Amino acid sequence: MMLAVYSLTQRELVRFFRQRNRVIGAFAQPLIFWVLFGMGLRGSFDKASSGGASYMEYFVPGVLAMILLFTAIFSTISIIEDRREGFLQSVLVAPVPRAGLVLGKLLGGTVLAVLQGVLFMVLAFLTQRGLAFDPLRAAWLTGAMALIAFSLVGLGFLIAWKSESTQGFHAVMSVFLFPMWLLSGAFFPVTAETPAWLAWIVALNPMTYGVALLRHALYPAGERALPGIPELPVSLGVTAAFALLMFVCAQAVSVRRVQGDLQ
Amino acid sequence: MDGLSFRYGERVALDGVSFSAEPGEIFGLLGPNGSGKTTLFRILSTLIPPQQGTARIFGHDLRAELNEVRRAIGVVFQAPSLDKKLTAAENLRHQGHLYGLGGAELSKRIEEMLARVGLSDRAHDYTEKMSGGQRRRVELAKGLLHRPKLLLLDEPSTGLDPGARRDLMQYLKELSRKDGVTSLLTTHLMEEAEQCSRLGVMRAGKLVALDTPEALKARIGGHVVTIKTRENSAFAAKLKEKLGVEPAVVDDAIRVEQEDGHSFVARVVEAFPGEIESVAVSKPTLEDVFVHLTGHRFWEGAERGTEPPAKQGKH
Incomplete structure (x- = not known):
């Protein structure tokens, strides 16, 4: 089974790199976001809520989360394409347990997302004074990104498995995933002035803990005080539990047959 | 197969189909669209489980021994199943991995299979650049890579010109003669059905006749x-x-x-x-x-x- 998982993972990567516009698009969008929002909101940002970091620096985990979210979720579009192009059926009749298929897809998407996250991380190291290169910081961040990406690819898998068209998938994307990112502490911090109902949504959003985990990973030696976000053990625990849950759900849903296979 | 039935909601697609194919024969299922042969094919290829009745492939139950069945069969779908962004050889390598093959043994088989279907020189071309007939041959190589004892083909001549169609039947006969591989194919083409060693005629979910083409005509x-x-x-x-x-x-x-x-x-x-x-x-x-x-x-x-x-x- 490991061979099958390896092969499915590798195929995701090969496919990705052979579609050049995907490579460029996946990286350019968050970068544009970062520069435009970072510059635009710089003046109106209260540094007390970020432990003294500039908005550009504050926004780094948010952009990382966005890169992970977009790459991870979009990588699962390949499931819809595979089904439509017929490739999936030959995997379905191969002597590979469904867990192997799911794991292959999830790892493929995870590696892609982390690769892009790492690229951005390097950029942040080079441009942000508060975030110089530090092996511990890089290791923490990469690990956190892998865990978050895995859970997000799992989420994408759940949505994609039953989707019959990529258009439908995009619709889910905009009504569901974008708010999920927006309300995760990625874009703005939760402070005393945040309305209670909004604070609740943020607290219930699993992505909040992912972003918090990234924020903690950014300052492994506690360089900055991080008020108003979940503690490290909580962030790590919730993110890991979410990742596990997504994998179990993805595996459960993959056993079900889909109308698209019977056409 | 014994008393195999299948329904999609209200629509009965298969209604008590029973038959058995002999090792090494080329068994054809002839019927128009909607006659149930594609449903039968999906059950045999393990894409969907049988609802009623029992089905065995080389003694392995299609419900209980899925992995044994999957290892024993090679499947060539009607719809293409190649990854167009990969080359022919890469497609085969991936397929090999799914069946637990790897290393030098797999490389050797890939070379062998591509040579057998006459595509050695196209091994490193993307399959999206190939003609329909060539892709079909890669599909066949893909289905045969793990040396199955039973080859299942759903409308294998779809998209093939008459010459390529003849080649395919010729190849299936050769497989049967040299390697004892059993082929089971669905078709709606009379001339293709003519070439099978035995033929099951399907209509409205039932097997209405089963015999050699000669005996049927007689x-x-x-x-x-x-x-x-x-x-x-x-x-x-x-x-x-x-x-x-x-x-x-x-x-x-x-x-x-x-x-x-x-x-x-x-x-x-x-x-x-x-x-x-x-x-x-x-x-x-x-x-x-x-x-x-x-x-x-x-x-x-x-x-x-x-x-x-x-x-x-x-x-």
Whole structure:
């Protein structure tokens, strides 16, 4: 089974790199976001809520989360394409347990997302004074990104498995995933002035803990005080539990047959 | 297969189908679209589990021993299943990995298989750049890579020109002779069905006949006489009354099965001078067998998505 998982993972990567516009698009969008929002909101940002970091620096985990979210979720579009192009059926009749298929897809998407996250991380190291290169910081961040990406690819898998068209998938994307990112502490911090109902949504959003985990990973030696976000053990625990849950759900849903296979 | 049934919601797709294929034979399932052969194919290829009845492949139950079954069969789908962004060799390598093959052994097999389907020189071309026939050959190589004992092919000649179609049947025969591989294929093409060692005729979810193509044709015996007139149904009634035969009006012609077609034609012409537009005497074909078995013209049997008869006219 490991061979099958390896092969499915590798195929995701090969496919990705052979579609050049995907490579460029996946990286350019968050970068544009970062520069435009970072510059635009710089003046109106209260540094007390970020432990003294500039908005550009504050926004780094948010952009990382966005890169992970977009790459991870979009990588699962390949499931819809595979089904439509017929490739999936030959995997379905191969002597590979469904867990192997799911794991292959999830790892493929995870590696892609982390690769892009790492690229951005390097950029942040080079441009942000508060975030110089530090092996511990890089290791923490990469690990956190892998865990978050895995859970997000799992989420994408759940949505994609039953989707019959990529258009439908995009619709889910905009009504569901974008708010999920927006309300995760990625874009703005939760402070005393945040309305209670909004604070609740943020607290219930699993992505909040992912972003918090990234924020903690950014300052492994506690360089900055991080008020108003979940503690490290909580962030790590919730993110890991979410990742596990997504994998179990993805595996459960993959056993079900889909109308698209019977056409 | 024993008493295999399957329904999609209310629609019964398979209704108590039973048969068994002998090792090494080329077993054809002939039937129009909607006759249930694709459903049967999906069950055999483990894409969907049987709902009723039992199915075994080399003694392995299709419900309980899925992995053994999957290892024993090679599947060539009607829809393409290649990854277009990968080369032919990469597609095969991936397939090998799924079946637990790897390393030098896999490389050797890939080379071997590509040579067998005559595509050694295209190994490193993206499959999206290949012609339909070439892709089909890669599909075949993909299905055979893990050396299955049973090859399942769903409408394998889809998208192939007549030459490539002949090559394919030739290759299946060679596989059967040299390696003892059993092939089970679905088809709606009479000339392809003709080449099978045994043929199951399906209609509306039932297996209506199972025999060698020769034996099926022998069931009709003698000749098939096709008569065209201005008023077919009226003429058919007169035929029945005067000559005591059982004519069938099919499309725009009257069909009569007769032991000695030639003398029958003489009698008809004598009895009804001037009423006949055209008359033809032929040896029974599989299509005649189909009409004989079901009372319908082949193309009428489709419940939905009827294939245009034009497709038939191509060859």
